Amino acid sequence: MGIIVALIAVSLTLAVGFLVSFLWSLKHGQFDDTYSPSVRMLFEDKPQPNPANDVKK
Amino acid sequence: MNTSVVESLRCFHCGEPCDDILYFEDRPFCCEGCKTVYEILDTHNLCDYYQLDGHSGLTLKNAVAGSYAHLDAPDVRRKLLTFDSPELSKVNFQVPSIHCVSCIWLLENLRKLNAGVFKAEVSFGRKTVTIDFDPSRVKLSELAHLMASVGYAPVIRLDETEVAKKPTHRGLLYKLVIAGFAFGNIMLFSFPEYLGLEANDDVLKSLFSWLNLALSVPVFFYSASEYFTSAWKSFRQRQINIDVPIAAGLLALFLRSTFDILTATGPGYLDSFSGLVFFLLIGRWFQGKTYESLAFDRDFKSYFPLAVNRLAGKDWTSAIIYELKKGDVIKIRSMEIVPSDAVLNDSDAFFDYSFVTGEAKPVKVKRGDLVYAGGRLIGKPVVLTVEKSTSQSHLTSLWNNEAFRKTEESQYKKIIDRSARKFTWVVMALAVVTAGVWQWYAPQHMWLVLTSVLMVACPCALALAAPFTYGSMLRVFGQHGFFLKNADVIERLACIDAVVFDKTGTVTHGREPGVEFVGDLDATELGAVKLLTGASTHPLSTIVSKSIHRPLHENITQFKELPGKGVQGMIGDRFVQAGSANFVGFRENLDPRASYVFIAIDNNIKGYFIITVKIRPNLKHMLSRLGTTCAALLSGDNDADRGSMRAVFPASASLLFNQDPHHKLAFIQSLQQQGKNVLMVGDGLNDSGALKQSNVGIAVSDDSGIFTPACDGILDGKQLPQLDKFMALAKYSSIILKIAFGISFFYNTIALGVAVTGHLTPLVAAILMPVSSISVVGFSTFAVNAVARRKLGAVN
Numbered sequence: 001m002g003i004i005v006a007l008i009a010v011s012l013t014l015a016v017g018f019l020v021s022f023l024w025s026l027k028h029g030q031f032d033d034t035y036s037p038s039v040r041m042l043f044e045d046k047p048q049p050n051p052a053n054d055v056k057k
Numbered sequence: 058m059n060t061s062v063v064e065s066l067r068c069f070h071c072g073e074p075c076d077d078i079l080y081f082e083d084r085p086f087c088c089e090g091c092k093t094v095y096e097i098l099d100t101h102n103l104c105d106y107y108q109l110d111g112h113s114g115l116t117l118k119n120a121v122a123g124s125y126a127h128l129d130a131p132d133v134r135r136k137l138l139t140f141d142s143p144e145l146s147k148v149n150f151q152v153p154s155i156h157c158v159s160c161i162w163l164l165e166n167l168r169k170l171n172a173g174v175f176k177a178e179v180s181f182g183r184k185t186v187t188i189d190f191d192p193s194r195v196k197l198s199e200l201a202h203l204m205a206s207v208g209y210a211p212v213i214r215l216d217e218t219e220v221a222k223k224p225t226h227r228g229l230l231y232k233l234v235i236a237g238f239a240f241g242n243i244m245l246f247s248f249p250e251y252l253g254l255e256a257n258d259d260v261l262k263s264l265f266s267w268l269n270l271a272l273s274v275p276v277f278f279y280s281a282s283e284y285f286t287s288a289w290k291s292f293r294q295r296q297i298n299i300d301v302p303i304a305a306g307l308l309a310l311f312l313r314s315t316f317d318i319l320t321a322t323g324p325g326y327l328d329s330f331s332g333l334v335f336f337l338l339i340g341r342w343f344q345g346k347t348y349e350s351l352a353f354d355r356d357f358k359s360y361f362p363l364a365v366n367r368l369a370g371k372d373w374t375s376a377i378i379y380e381l382k383k384g385d386v387i388k389i390r391s392m393e394i395v396p397s398d399a400v401l402n403d404s405d406a407f408f409d410y411s412f413v414t415g416e417a418k419p420v421k422v423k424r425g426d427l428v429y430a431g432g433r434l435i436g437k438p439v440v441l442t443v444e445k446s447t448s449q450s451h452l453t454s455l456w457n458n459e460a461f462r463k464t465e466e467s468q469y470k471k472i473i474d475r476s477a478r479k480f481t482w483v484v485m486a487l488a489v490v491t492a493g494v495w496q497w498y499a500p501q502h503m504w505l506v507l508t509s510v511l512m513v514a515c516p517c518a519l520a521l522a523a524p525f526t527y528g529s530m531l532r533v534f535g536q537h538g539f540f541l542k543n544a545d546v547i548e549r550l551a552c553i554d555a556v557v558f559d560k561t562g563t564v565t566h567g568r569e570p571g572v573e574f575v576g577d578l579d580a581t582e583l584g585a586v587k588l589l590t591g592a593s594t595h596p597l598s599t600i601v602s603k604s605i606h607r608p609l610h611e612n613i614t615q616f617k618e619l620p621g622k623g624v625q626g627m628i629g630d631r632f633v634q635a636g637s638a639n640f641v642g643f644r645e646n647l648d649p650r651a652s653y654v655f656i657a658i659d660n661n662i663k664g665y666f667i668i669t670v671k672i673r674p675n676l677k678h679m680l681s682r683l684g685t686t687c688a689a690l691l692s693g694d695n696d697a698d699r700g701s702m703r704a705v706f707p708a709s710a711s712l713l714f715n716q717d718p719h720h721k722l723a724f725i726q727s728l729q730q731q732g733k734n735v736l737m738v739g740d741g742l743n744d745s746g747a748l749k750q751s752n753v754g755i756a757v758s759d760d761s762g763i764f765t766p767a768c769d770g771i772l773d774g775k776q777l778p779q780l781d782k783f784m785a786l787a788k789y790s791s792i793i794l795k796i797a798f799g800i801s802f803f804y805n806t807i808a809l810g811v812a813v814t815g816h817l818t819p820l821v822a823a824i825l826m827p828v829s830s831i832s833v834v835g836f837s838t839f840a841v842n843a844v845a846r847r848k849l850g851a852v853n
Contacts, residue, residue, distance in 0.1 A: 008264075008268070012268075015238070019238050023235075026227065026231065027227075031230075032183075033181055033183070035181040035182060036161050036178075036181040039161055039162075040161065040165065043165070
């Protein structure tokens, strides 16, 4: 009996935590553009052609 | 012999066939612009651009080197910048040419092209790029110029800088998320009640009930608030809309449940309540999808440049067009638009008025003649003296018409509100009768039964049918290149019984005339003709030159342009002439309605080019399927094309020529006075009055980056032959909607039966409500997609 009440308290706290974090991310525009971040993470910077480090092992 | 377009080398940058091949590092380029972009990218080590996406490059063949100097003016700067400080400024540019991964990559690497840029971030959906830069190291104008130089010219318009665009759907999402959260948790806490609790679990029972109540308070006061305010408003205007019975139902559910829980007489119906709000908001969200990158509300200002070169003393400085006064001297370059009515100071020039009048052929203007605002210069730069300010120009007077002031939503009564009206009266009557009967026989149960009736009568499924039917159809249309402003347009499209077309740019390809050669020329001779005509700025020469894809590397000597006659010159050892029939001495009679360019080499007539307007393919079938619904063709052109148009249009359609924008508007009005619902299909500024006046105005566009006038929908030019199918689908959506209404009424009747007899338990309500909503949503979504697949075929 007591354990159920405790579990409910824990689960609700967790759920509210997730709700708040979701609303926060929504507010900060994380869902405004759902396409470009998916490709942006795959862009990489080419290693700069730097002769000083270009020593073959 | 007819010329065939020879498949020549393709440009390394833009992938278009090359007319004159330029080589750089063994790579072919079609024009100087494309080559320059490659050079810029190459020197900055950014050639990955070409590997990320197969067809990333944008042709710069038709690009106009615009001046961005006006961006540094303090007023403009203030409007454009979202943040400004001496070290850091932020600007948000609209870039319609963003279309692929490479675009994102290149724009986000802008900092490698200019050290003054800190960061650039692309929003693909909105086609915007936000740039953080150091204003002391790079000016705003330089930034815009840099973007333009790699093919991503930002679009900067006065009207858009005035109102900042804001995302509107977020508020709804918050409400949706909170309702969904509450719904899920209330369901969990309600389960034990349905499964049956032991008698000694009373503490748990009341705990669950109180938790449910706590969770549903934000749903009632925040998520559902719109329904209450909307119902209250419509109640005060004595117009009953769908929100009235919904609000009554929600209120009954919440108050009854609160009462039950407070008095500990039952668990309440809070699961049904929160579920209902959740489903209703999903419907709203689904219907609310809009095409953010497309603009449906542009007026004439969007067509005009922001600034022009004005003579101040002895220097040309950049001036904002709204500052232009009578007497100002301005300079317009090729392909630029004249911003206000002005007098030509230079000798002859050609202006393309297709924006304003729809007339496809450029008009020749002599020194001292008046040039109207909206004309596009073709050829060499000219100097003009301003005659009237932009706001008083001939063209802008169209916007003073009352058609541009009316708000269209007010006239139209939606199907859903018409149904809701009847529905509400029936429910109210039923509730009163039931309450009366119960009051008579068992007064202690009267309130319970009355609230039950109001609860189940809540037309949730009814309210969901329209958003899901029209919302799904909106998405299907979008996949097939037909973008509507909102879902309500589909409903209006279903009632259309007269379709009116514009000619130039709609029925015909605006900028792509059909060119055919009759006669005999070999490859070298064709190359020579291309070279000769390419040297002239006459519109016909340009068309002929562009149509030949055989470059010849020779020099022209003794080049001479004879006004009104043609051009001539020595290419190699051959004397080439191109021009009118008289010029080369051609004697036969030809159809006088088309335009011709005659070719003579060494004084022998070799043949002629016929230049005709090109009608879009497959239009005839579409128009014949439309039959009598196709009411008219309105063209700003003269009636040279009457014959070819007659061949395409059904006999019942009237063909009207020489129509100016005011005529077009008046024609639509007269059709509407005959009780017709008119669909106008147009493309240019000259149709904007008609598009606005018509019940549904659709703008045809061949390029999503290009500007379309204010309209209800934008149709991809390639999809125009499907127009009748789109209209048929709109009609089908109304049928589907009516069937969905039927299903919803069926459930309501069952539920009312249960409620009237006093048997509505929370469990019955919790099952019946989601089942009815889900079956209506499922049916309408499935039916729309099935019908669309049969009519339009699958999307490739």
